[in-house]
Structure formats: C-alpha cells, structure tokens
Amino acid sequence: MTEIRQGTAAFGHPGLPPNWTEGAKEGVGTAYNSLSRVWFTLAGGIITEVYYPTIDRPQVRDLTLLITDGETFFQAENTHLFTETRTNSPTSLSYQIINSDPDGRYAITKNVIADPSSACVLQNVRLAGAPDFLSRLRLYVQCAPHLNVSGWHNNGMVIESAGRTMLAAEKDGVWMVLGANIPFKRVSCGYSGVSDGWTDISDNFQMDWEYAEARDGNIALTAELDFNPKADFTLGLALGDSLQHAVTNLFQALALPFKDRQKIYDQQWQQRNTALRKLGEYSGDTGNLYHAGTSLLAAHEDKTYPGAFIASLAIPWGTSRGGDEEAGGYHLVWTRDLVNSVTGLLAAGDSEAARRALIYLAAAQHSDGNFPQNFWLDGQPYWEGVQLDEVAFPIILARKLHQSGIKSDFDDYEIVKRAAGFLVNYGPATQQERWEENSGYSPSTLASNIAALICAAAFCREKDDTATAEFLEDYADFLESHLEKWTVTNQGTLVCNLPRHYIRINPVAIDDPHPDDSPDNKILTIRNHPSGEKSEFEAPDIVDAGFLELVRYGIRRPDDQLIEDSLKVVDAVLKTQTPFGPVWRRYNHDGYGQRLDGSDYQGWGFGHGWPLLTGERAHYELAAGRDITSYLEALEGFSSYTGLLPEQVWIKDDLTEAGMYLGRPTGAAMPLIWAHAEYIKLLRSKADGVIFDLIPEVAARYLTDRKSAGCHEVWKFNYRPQHVKPGERLRIQTQAAFRLVWTMNDWQTVNQDDAVATAVGIYYVDLIAVNDSVSPIRFTFYWTASEHWEGRDFEVAISS
Numbered sequence: 001m002t003e004i005r006q007g008t009a010a011f012g013h014p015g016l017p018p019n020w021t022e023g024a025k026e027g028v029g030t031a032y033n034s035l036s037r038v039w040f041t042l043a044g045g046i047i048t049e050v051y052y053p054t055i056d057r058p059q060v061r062d063l064t065l066l067i068t069d070g071e072t073f074f075q076a077e078n079t080h081l082f083t084e085t086r087t088n089s090p091t092s093l094s095y096q097i098i099n100s101d102p103d104g105r106y107a108i109t110k111n112v113i114a115d116p117s118s119a120c121v122l123q124n125v126r127l128a129g130a131p132d133f134l135s136r137l138r139l140y141v142q143c144a145p146h147l148n149v150s151g152w153h154n155n156g157m158v159i160e161s162a163g164r165t166m167l168a169a170e171k172d173g174v175w176m177v178l179g180a181n182i183p184f185k186r187v188s189c190g191y192s193g194v195s196d197g198w199t200d201i202s203d204n205f206q207m208d209w210e211y212a213e214a215r216d217g218n219i220a221l222t223a224e225l226d227f228n229p230k231a232d233f234t235l236g237l238a239l240g241d242s243l244q245h246a247v248t249n250l251f252q253a254l255a256l257p258f259k260d261r262q263k264i265y266d267q268q269w270q271q272r273n274t275a276l277r278k279l280g281e282y283s284g285d286t287g288n289l290y291h292a293g294t295s296l297l298a299a300h301e302d303k304t305y306p307g308a309f310i311a312s313l314a315i316p317w318g319t320s321r322g323g324d325e326e327a328g329g330y331h332l333v334w335t336r337d338l339v340n341s342v343t344g345l346l347a348a349g350d351s352e353a354a355r356r357a358l359i360y361l362a363a364a365q366h367s368d369g370n371f372p373q374n375f376w377l378d379g380q381p382y383w384e385g386v387q388l389d390e391v392a393f394p395i396i397l398a399r400k401l402h403q404s405g406i407k408s409d410f411d412d413y414e415i416v417k418r419a420a421g422f423l424v425n426y427g428p429a430t431q432q433e434r435w436e437e438n439s440g441y442s443p444s445t446l447a448s449n450i451a452a453l454i455c456a457a458a459f460c461r462e463k464d465d466t467a468t469a470e471f472l473e474d475y476a477d478f479l480e481s482h483l484e485k486w487t488v489t490n491q492g493t494l495v496c497n498l499p500r501h502y503i504r505i506n507p508v509a510i511d512d513p514h515p516d517d518s519p520d521n522k523i524l525t526i527r528n529h530p531s532g533e534k535s536e537f538e539a540p541d542i543v544d545a546g547f548l549e550l551v552r553y554g555i556r557r558p559d560d561q562l563i564e565d566s567l568k569v570v571d572a573v574l575k576t577q578t579p580f581g582p583v584w585r586r587y588n589h590d591g592y593g594q595r596l597d598g599s600d601y602q603g604w605g606f607g608h609g610w611p612l613l614t615g616e617r618a619h620y621e622l623a624a625g626r627d628i629t630s631y632l633e634a635l636e637g638f639s640s641y642t643g644l645l646p647e648q649v650w651i652k653d654d655l656t657e658a659g660m661y662l663g664r665p666t667g668a669a670m671p672l673i674w675a676h677a678e679y680i681k682l683l684r685s686k687a688d689g690v691i692f693d694l695i696p697e698v699a700a701r702y703l704t705d706r707k708s709a710g711c712h713e714v715w716k717f718n719y720r721p722q723h724v725k726p727g728e729r730l731r732i733q734t735q736a737a738f739r740l741v742w743t744m745n746d747w748q749t750v751n752q753d754d755a756v757a758t759a760v761g762i763y764y765v766d767l768i769a770v771n772d773s774v775s776p777i778r779f780t781f782y783w784t785a786s787e788h789w790e791g792r793d794f795e796v797a798i799s800s
Contacts, residue, residue, distance in 0.1 A: 002161035002247050004168075007212025012194025014217030018151020020318030020329070021048040021062055024670040026085040027642050028296060028313045029093035031116040032268040034303040038119040038239060040112065041313050045083030045099045047112060049146075049318075052119050052174070052239040055302040055310050056331045056377045059176060061144035061151065063123070063237055065099075065108065066198060066222075068205045069136045075101070076198065077108065087642050090291040092269035093299055094262060095642065105133055111258070113265045119246075120238035120253035122261060127229055134229035140207065141235060142197045142222045143178050147171035149327045156189035156219040158212050161247050167221040168243060175239065175246040181254050182233040184223040189214040197222025234258045269295055277349040279683040284633045290683055292643025293676035294348050297341050300673050301353065305377045307360030311337040314669040316647065317600040328382045330669045332374040335361065336434060337674045339393035343400060344677025347684035347692050351406045358401060361394045362415040369422030373432065386431040386510075389445045391419050392452035396553075399455035399695065413459055420456035421760035423449050424475050425735055428482070428719060429510045434546065435586055437527045441486035441506040441519075444546030450476045451553035454698045460759065468759040473701070474712065474731065480555060480702060481711045482517070487547070488562065489540035491520045494569050494588075501566040502547035504587045507539055513720045528591030530604045537589060544587040545570045545613060548620045552691055554699030558624035567620075576609050576651040578663030581634020583609030583649055584617065593648050594666035598658020601667070608648040608666055611638040615678035623691050628682070635679050638663065645679065646670035715796060723797035726771040730796060732779065733764035736786075740765040742779035744798075754784070769798045 027042035039051040050060035068074045075081060081099040088094040088111065100107040106129030113122050127134055145154045148171050159168045159177070166179040167187055188210045190196040197220060200209045207224055227233055236254050240246030253261070276294055280287020302308040315321060315329030338361070342354040364379045365371060371390050372381035398412040427449060433442035453476035460469035486506050492499045507524045508515035516522075522539035529535040547566055550556040556563055574585045586592070590607025594600070611634070618631030639645050646665035654661045684692045712729035713721050724730045732740060733755075740753045744767075755763035767777060776797045781790040 002159055002243055005158040005160060005212050007158070010188070010190045010195045010209070010211035010214040012191040013214075014152070015191030015219060016193030017322065018061070018146060018192065018218040019320065019322030020058070020146070020315045023314050023316035023318050023667050024646060024665040025314050025644060026640060027087075027093070027095040027112070028299060028644070028671060029095065029112065029114055030299050031114045031265055032272050032298065033116045035117050036114050036119060037303050038114050038121060039299070039313055040114060040121045042085055042095055042097065042112065044078035045081060045085065045097050046078045047121060047123060047237070049313070049315065050121055050237060050239070051313065051331065053241070054304050054377050055300065055308070055313070056333075058149055058315070058329075058331060059145065059147050059174060059239055060237065061146045063141065063143045063235070065125070066140040066142055066201055068138050068201055070138050070205050072205070074202045074205050081108070085642055087292070088262075089266055089270065090288055091273040091295055092266040093295050094266055105129055106137070111262060113262050115249075115253035115261060116264045116268060118238065118249040118252050119240060120236050120249045122253055122258060123235045124232055124258040125235065126232040127227075131229065137229070139225045139227055140197055140201060140222055141178070141225060142220055143167065143237065144192060144220045145169035145171075145176050147174045147176065151192075151218040151322055153216050154219045155216060156214040156221050158187050158189065159243070159247070162251065166247070166250070167223055168246070169219065169221060170243070173241060175241070175243050177238045177240075177243070177246040177250050178221060178223070178235070179238075179250050179254070180225065180233055180235045183226040185226045186210055186224040188222050190220055190222065192218045192220045196220035232258075272298065275349065277684070279348060279680070279687060282683045282686045283636065284629065285636045289636050289639050289643050289645075289679060292639075293645070293680050294345065294350070296644070296671055296676055297345050297673055297680075298350070298353065300341065301356075302377055305360060307353070307356030307358070308333055308377045309338045309341045309357060309673070311674065312647075312669040312672055314671070316669040317602070317667045320600040320602050328374070332376060332382050333364070334374045335371045335390035335393055336387070339397045340674045340677045343397065343693065344680040346400065346404065347681045351401070351404060354397060354401055355406055355408055355410070358394065358397055358412060358415070359410050362410075362412070365394070365415055365418060367418075369418030369420070370426070373436065385436065386426065387434070387436065387445070388423060388427055388430040389434055389448040391422050392448040395419050395452035395455050396448070396695070399458065402459075403696070413463060416456050416459050417760050420453060420472055421762060423453060424472070424733070424760065424762055425716075426718070428479055428486070429508050429515070431510050433505050435544075438505050438507055438524065439510050440508045442504070442546060443483070443487045443502050444549045446479055446483060446487065447547075447549035447553055447555055450479050450555055451695050451698050453479075454701060455695060458697050465759050467756070471758045471762070471764065472760070475714065478712060478714050483550070484562070486517055487519060489519050491540050492569065494541050494543065495572050498565050498569055500562065501543065501569045502562065503540055504542045504544040504546065505539070510718070513718055514722065526589050526591065528604050528607075542587055542589065543569055543573060545574070545584060545616065548616055551620050551623050552616075552693050554694050554696070555702045557703060558620060578609070578634070578649065578651070580637025580663045581630050582614060582617070583611060583634065583638070583651065583663070584613040585609055585651070586613070593668065594650065594660065596652065598655045598660045609651045610648055610675075611635055611645055612647075612672065612675040612678050614638070615675065615682050618682050619685060619691050619693070622682075622685055628686060632682065632686075635682075640665065640670065644671040645675040647672040647675070715794075720794065721796060723799045724769045724777070725800050726769055726773070726798055728769050730767045730769060730777060731764050732767065733762050734781070735761060735763070737763050737784045739782040739784055740779055741782060742767065742777060744770055744773045744775055744777055746775045747778065773798050
C-alpha cells in the first residue's frame, strides 16, 4: 500500500512564475507501442517536457541532475556542463547524452528511452572520472512537474511504497512518481525558485531542507541519490491516473534491467522501419535524416486517438512561456501539418498511418465541412480561425489514398463532400492563409482549394454523380481563372524591371461581399511587430513563395513566365545563403522569430529562414528538370546531430553570446514535423522523377487540356461581382433551394428558373449575359423550402 508521508510543508508558496523549456529540442522519443502512452523530449542535456496520456498534454517541465562535492562547487547539468546528445541507432528514438564537467573532472553518460510497456520514462546513468573525485560527489535529481499543461496548482509530496521512498506530484487526477533502482537518501518538496533543491544546494553545497509537501503551486521535487560511483543506475519518471497507477508503472518499468528494456525499445522501432521504402539511397547523408524523419513522424501520432498527429513535441521559445493562458504550444493538431505529415509517411511506404489520419479527421470535421484552425486531440478548438487550405487538405489526402490503392471499408465520400461544400460556400477569400495572420486571396490557399475541388469532382464521378462533379470543376475553374486577377501585382517595386509578380496575399475582408479584387493599391497589416514600429505595408511589395503550390499540384507549369519572374523577386528579397545551402524567409517584414539580439520571440521578433521552404523550392526545381542535390544537402545540413529539422534557422551573422549561428536552429520549434515530411516527399519525388504531391486530374485539366476548363463568374451572398462580360456565364448559387426571378431588360421580361441541386448542399442557376444588353442582370430569390421572397433585388452589370 502506498502511503503519503506526513510532515512539514515547504515555505515560499506559490513559487516563481512557471515556464517551459527550450523550443529547439535535441531529441524526441516514445516507444513504438500503444501500451506506453508517454512521450519525452530532450534539450540542454536533460529530459524536458514529458507528455501523458495523450501527445497534447505536457505533464513535466524537466528532470535534471545536480552535482556537488558538498564543499567547493555546485553544478547543474543543463547550466554548467558541456553537453552532447546522439542517437543510439539511425532508426530508434533512443538517445545517449554525455554531460561533461568543463574542467574535465567527471562526465555523466545517460541513455534515455520510454518503457515499451508502461507510461514511464527511463534514464540510465553512469559517472566517469577519477575514483577519488567521484567518491566525494553528491548527486541529486530534481523534477519540475507541470501537470495538466500548467506549472501552477501542482501538489508535491513524499510517498513510501514497498519499502521505497519516492517523490510524487498530483493535479486534477493526474499523478507523477519519481523513483530509481537505487535508494533516495533524502527527499524534499519545494516551490520553484524559493524552496526547491536547486536553491537549497547551490547556496552552501548542502541539502538543508527536507519538506514533506508543497501544495498548490509551481513546485520542484528533489532527491539525493545513494549511488555507487562504480555502477550505473536507472531513474524512472512514471505517470498514471491514480497514485497506485503511477507507482505500479514505475515498479514495472524498473523491474527489468535497463539494457533489456532498451533492446525491446530499439527492436520495435527497427522492425517498423524495415517495411518502409529504401529512399535513403537518394539522400546526401546515406539516409540518416530519412530514417530519423520517418521515426519522428510516427512518434508524433497519438496512441489514444489513432491518426491524430500534432505539429511538434516542442513549445517554441518555451522559456518565455508558461502561464495558463498559453496552454497550447505546437502540441496541437493542425489539419495542414497532419496531412503533410501522413503524406510524408505515405511517400515512405506507410499507408496505414495516412488511412488512420483520414478517419480521425472525419471524426473531427464540423457538420458544415470546416475544421478548426487547430485543436486538442479530443476535437476541442484552441484557435478558431478559418483557413481554407486546412479544409482542402483532407480531400487531397483522401484522393492520394484512393490513387495509391489503399483498401478500406471506411467511406471517405462524406468527409470529401462536406469539405468541398464548405470551400465553395465560404470562399474564395480565406480568413487566414497558411501563415495564420491575414485574410484575403492567397496563392497557396487558392492552389490547395483548386486541387481539392478537382479531387472531390473525381470522387463524385466515381459515384456516378456527374452533375455535382461538373459543378465542382466549374468552381475550381472559376478560382483558377481569377488567380492572376486576385494575386498578381502589376505595380511591384521590389526588383527593377519586374513589376508583375505573385504577392503573398491580397488583403480583402471576408465579410465584404463587394471587394476590390485588384491587389494593387492595397495596404497589408503585418503582425508580430513591436508597438510603434511600422506594421502596414503596400500589399504588392509583400511576397512569399506560396505560388509554388500552383506547380506542386499541377495548376501551372514550372516554366510559366510569371512563376519564373516571381521567383526572381522572392530570391532577391527572401533568400539567404548559409554554410549549408540556401534558405528562405516566409515573407519580407516577417516578425515571427528570434529577435535580432538573440533573445526569444515574445509577441514580436524577426522571421528567420525556414528549412521547410528549402524543401518546397527543391520540389519546384525538380519539376523544372533541374538538379536538387544542393537542396537536399542543405536540408540535411540544417538538421541537428540527432536528425531533427528546425522550424527556423538563424540567417544573420553569428551571435556567439546568444548561441545563434548562421544556418543553425533558433529557439523556434524543433523538430517541425511538416519540414520532415517535406524532406521525405522530396526523396520520393527524386526517386519517382515527378513531384509526389502532383495530382494527375489537376495536371490533366490545367496543363494538358486547359481549354476544357471554363471561364465564368460566380455570384454568392458573400461574393457579389460588379459586372460580367457579354456572353459570359454568371452562376448564381446559394446554400438553400430557390427559384431565381430575373431580367436583363429592366423587368420588361420576367424569367424564372428553379435552382439545380448538388450533392454538396449548394443550389445554382446559370445565366448567360446577352451581348447587346444595355441593362444589368437583375434578380431576386424565392426560397422554395420556406416559401418566402428574399424581399430585395440584386444586379450585376454587363460590360467588357
């Protein structure tokens, strides 16, 4: 029976304000086994955030060793020692950490895994050094619980079970227990920064405080280890849904020798990778980043919600974040990141992950076809913006699975229909583009929407619904025919003699049914700038490379002159050459990134280079028939020694005092799983000789038979064009059944047409603007289901 020790409570309630740890991780791990519902991260030579029971719930801030001789010095692993982290094998997410004393007196070697059978992180420790020096050392372990995604309101206590003294923490029914296969000599619970072990021992090199509990605060748990300098020992950090559950997990994990546990852990990962495609031969590093990437992608899938992949097991700039109001890091589901992740796994030969993901998305989809901007694994939204590319991606994934011949009894037609209907109803402007900051017409968002609608039409044809298929194709053609009108400037000033190029976004408001469609003479407000600094810029002079998605899916040719001219502008404004190869910023004046003095992003900063964008550029270069070796080598160079790709790399001169180096990771998230997926897809594309994401139906429609794609105008309540050209088709569409009453001669002739229904919940009537009409098209609606009139007229001018 586990008992909680009674005794003196710690002073210093509630402790210093909590925070998380570095965003740039050196390792990420979990067992390839659904029994082990725990994930760990590594940074600065220690275990950092630990997640349980689902991958979106960080429960621990960090676990670190404290070292002293009791008389002359105090050191903490992550602050005072030199550190090196390496993987134990190319495919397994087990790690070895070597933390060395700067004066060469001793070194600590640690191997870290998750127990393959329970929710327990295991860390095997061995010290090396002169025997007489090691015999004088005192070794402590300190753990900072942040249960239920917060450092506040944690409760720490000393417990005893089966003759062992251990440390435990609890909050809202989640329990954590810290123990070892060697005894704890002394233990204490304290408040972080006030009465914790670090504060105690660093003061006089002695552990003076032994508090039995620290409740309702930001706490830290400390134990002195009764270790033998000549032998290794193993620490276990277990979690559970009750105290008994966590203690049982700890005891079970420590019951076998660590080497036996590690052997099982490594074998499970290695066995998984034997079934994957041999794409490493197309890399520049003998497959190291490929093997690491496939394992990392798999590790970012949850074990309670199969198919739920998060963006990253990292909290960017976590040392500057920690309040309850900042619960969401990158450990959330973004549909965009999820689909890219599983498409990367599909490229590597893992089709089951992609199938699970599509089923998970079907369960998360809203009844109107939308998906939240991002959400917890249980489907609860975190941010609630509407990003039309995130609605489009599940359709594209469904089509990719279908074309790959993946058999399943799950009917994906409903998720496709709902998503397609939402794209048509909500668009063409998106509330947010893929950088999650601005509304309007975005080349990358429009590319995904066009591709998705053509994919949805293909599904409809296979269901013998030709009418709905043609309706969706027509709407995709409407978007495609407006690309240049909406997203290309003729007044660019960034590069001499190149005024015409794609822009990042044409900032129209989604609630304006009569937008000025031209991108020229628009002002774009850019977020993440400090107060008082300029944040409004001419929209024609803000660029990104999102238009390359038009080539990726098969909407535009790589040798399209406008594409090539736009790349010249992008390269002139956004490209940086690093020692590893080229990298690009998201867009000019981007403020999301490490500040130029090396300090953390906190509401504003400087957007640095994204390795992901190097991968996107490489896909374009491959489509253009050019060699991509330098791009692959750049991506491999940007990765950490443990095979993690960062979200951002520093693009300024080395700033040694801040630990920032040209081409190396900033404090943003690492790994970024989207970047790993892009690299894997690039290897597959190189192997196949064609972009893996290219959609044959899209390319057939817009590259080989462009004449089959029509050109027309669409009228909806949220998008009302001012005019149509003589002879042009005007499609009037709504979400409810109607009878259109209309005229083209000022009601001298009254016409009535009942709307055509589609399988995506949209009704429409087509009108052809007469060539010789001097009057506008005027119309109103009779709503047939509710049997009432709209009560107002609308009009569209006919003019060339």
